Amino acid sequence: MGWNMDRLLNEARRTGGRGxxxxxxxxxxxxxxxxxxxxxxxxxxxxxAIPFATGQFIDALVAGRxxxxxxxxxxxxSVASAAGSAFLQRFILRHARRIELKLQNEILESAMxxxxxxxxxxxxxxxxxxxxxxxxxxGGFVSGxxxxxxxxxxxxxxxxxxxxxxxxxxxxxxxxFIPFAxxxxxxxxxxxxxxxxxxxxxSDQSFIALFDFFRTLPFxxxxxxxxxFADSPxxxxxxxxxxxxxxxxxxxxxxxxxxxxxxxxxxxxxxxAGTFAAKGSIPxxxxxxxxxxxxxAVQSVQGIVSLLPEAATLREAVDSLQEALAHPxxxxxxxxxxxxxxxxxxxxxxxxPGGKPVIKDxxxxxRAGRAVALVGANGTGKTTLLKLAVGALxxxxxxxxxxxxxxxxxxxxxxxxxxxxxxxxxLVVSGSIRDNVTLRDPAFGxxxxxxxxxxxxxxEVARKLPAGFDTRVGIGGHSLSGGECxxxxxxxxxxxxxxxxxxxxxxxxxxxxxxxxFGRLLRKLAPERIVLVVTHDDAVADLCDExxxxxxxx
Numbered sequence: 421m422g423w424n425m426d427r428l429l430n431e432a433r434r435t436g437g438r439g440x441x442x443x444x445x446x447x448x449x450x451x452x453x454x455x456x457x458x459x460x461x462x463x464x465x466x467x468x469a470i471p472f473a474t475g476q477f478i479d480a481l482v483a484g485r486x487x488x489x490x491x492x493x494x495x496x497x498s499v500a501s502a503a504g505s506a507f508l509q510r511f512i513l514r515h516a517r518r519i520e521l522k523l524q525n526e527i528l529e530s531a532m533x534x535x536x537x538x539x540x541x542x543x544x545x546x547x548x549x550x551x552x553x554x555x556x557x558x559g560g561f562v563s564g565x566x567x568x569x570x571x572x573x574x575x576x577x578x579x580x581x582x583x584x585x586x587x588x589x590x591x592x593x594x595x596x597f598i599p600f601a602x603x604x605x606x607x608x609x610x611x612x613x614x615x616x617x618x619x620x621x622x623s624d625q626s627f628i629a630l631f632d633f634f635r636t637l638p639f640x641x642x643x644x645x646x647x648x649f650a651d652s653p654x655x656x657x658x659x660x661x662x663x664x665x666x667x668x669x670x671x672x673x674x675x676x677x678x679x680x681x682x683x684x685x686x687x688x689x690x691x692x693a694g695t696f697a698a699k700g701s702i703p704x705x706x707x708x709x710x711x712x713x714x715x716x717a718v719q720s721v722q723g724i725v726s727l728l729p730e731a732a733t734l735r736e737a738v739d740s741l742q743e744a745l746a747h748p749x750x751x752x753x754x755x756x757x758x759x760x761x762x763x764x765x766x767x768x769x770x771x772x773p774g775g776k777p778v779i780k781d782x783x784x785x786x787r788a789g790r791a792v793a794l795v796g797a798n799g800t801g802k803t804t805l806l807k808l809a810v811g812a813l814x815x816x817x818x819x820x821x822x823x824x825x826x827x828x829x830x831x832x833x834x835x836x837x838x839x840x841x842x843x844x845x846x847l848v849v850s851g852s853i854r855d856n857v858t859l860r861d862p863a864f865g866x867x868x869x870x871x872x873x874x875x876x877x878x879x880e881v882a883r884k885l886p887a888g889f890d891t892r893v894g895i896g897g898h899s900l901s902g903g904e905c906x907x908x909x910x911x912x913x914x915x916x917x918x919x920x921x922x923x924x925x926x927x928x929x930x931x932x933x934x935x936x937x938f939g940r941l942l943r944k945l946a947p948e949r950i951v952l953v954v955t956h957d958d959a960v961a962d963l964c965d966e967x968x969x970x971x972x973x974x
Contacts, residue, residue: 438738445558448522449515452562456512457570463504464574470497471712475705482704513563520559524551527744549627550744557737565730575716604681608674612732615667620736622660629656671729686715756834757822760919760950761788763809768818770804778804780973781818788919791942791951793961796970802954803844805970806922809952810839839920840913844928848905853882854889857912864915872915875941877934878907903930910938914945921945924954939963 477490633653640646693707763786771777778801794802807813820827858864873879885891
């Protein structure tokens with residue numbers, strides 16, 4: 421296969437991007453970069469002194485000299501090394517957790533700022549994987565990979581230098597071992613990288629499959645279909661298990677090869693040093709010094725190489741996190757529209773990913789004081805038109821203006837605080853009924869909640885519940901009926917006193933009395949605001965000032 425310069429450049433950019441990403445994580449906690457590293461170097465250098473102290477102690481015993489002072493020196497260095505290791509481990513773990521949490525909050529902030537039409541490209545399960553699995557991998561880099569790599573590098577150079585000061589021949593053997601070890605383990609590096617990518621992809625697929633399955637499980641159980649649909653998450657988990665098993669097998673082979681090299685090196689050095697000592701060329705204690713120094717240096721090289729599996733996993737985690745952090749963000753304008761008087765569509769076209777346009781070259785102006793019914797068959801873009809009007813979708817072409825201000829130039833937070841929305845699937849969040857009406861905005865007092873509830877009929881629901889408006893409801897409103905959820909959604913929209921009120925099949929789950937009350941409410945609200953209504957109910961459509969018949973674009 422020939423060299424592909426574009427591919428090489430792209431890989432270099434990705435690799436450089438990973439490096440900058442990890443350096444930024446380390447620098448986000450300066451104590452890790454500027455306090456931990458010097459302490460770790462000091463501890464490593466102290467550890468290198470242990471072989472020399474051991475050799476001095478053995479030589480004193482062999483020569484019959486007093487061995488108390490060499491023993492105390494050896495004991496002090498060993499205790500200091502062990503204590504320093506525990507202190508450094510606690511230090512780095514504490515800061516690694518802080519960095520991990522900071523990264524998770526960064527991803528959450530990024531997710532909340534995704535462009536509306538891009539949000540669906542990251543399913544909830546995959547986003548959770550990034551927040552847990554991938555952020556934890558970066559935390560693991562700070563707490564484990566980075567310290568071990570730094571310690572191995574310092575140990576390798578310190579032990580190599582000390583070894584050279586005692587035996588030039590062994591230092592040459594050590595230097596020769598480095599390229600040998602790297603060449604030996606490069607094929608493993610490629611395999612680990614390939615396996616980690618497979619595992620990451622299958623892990624994402626498993627998260628998505630599980631989220632989808634558990635979300636639909638209550639419905640599937642009512643039809644006795646849950647076991648048939650369990651095949652999807654089961655297959656995803658099985659594929660993930662296969663990828664993990666392949667990585668496990670590779671890790672075992674890798675570890676066995678590392679162990680074999682370590683044993684061979686230990687035997688060779690012991691034999692050479694023993695021969696020198698037998699001839700009287702070196703003191704007996706130097707056998708231990710040579711062996712400990714050489715093995716320390718070799719183990720440091722092997723320690724670096726042994727990080728290959730974790731490094732491969734880390735690469736995939738960083739790539740995954742960068743996908744989230746570099747995701748297209750919602751455009752942010754600064755102009756506040758004020759009271760909503762007009763919403764204008766100028767030749768707007770919108771198509772969902774992979775599909776044909778649902779809205780094509782649509783133009784029109786919606787004005788305050790008029791209620792407009794959007795009618796037509798299913799799939800003709802009625803709900804899509806509403807979502808465009810409230811900024812939940814962005815058009816591929818054309819322009820949307822609010823009070824003559826392009827939506828792309830607006831302060832969307834200010835605009836969204838001025839609209840009320842009731843879609844077909846009423847969103848119910850975990851919390852109390854009051855939380856669902858106010859969306860935990862402290863600006864909405866008790867009187868606002870009560871007035872909105874009275875207008876929507878939610879007050880009748882609250883009166884039947886043990887804690888009234890403070891009764892807790894689960895995610896999705898499992899403790900409420902469909903009609904009760906719909907009343908809650910209408911109350912939430914009314915509480916905001918919106919300048920734009922969007923109602924998508926708002927009467928679907930309401931009984932006859934509630935639909936009649938809704939009609940009276942619509943007549944009362946329409947004169948003060950823009951009201952956009954999607955409905956198949958002719959009686960509701962007839963209450964509106966205007967009807968727009970939607971059709972599938974040709």
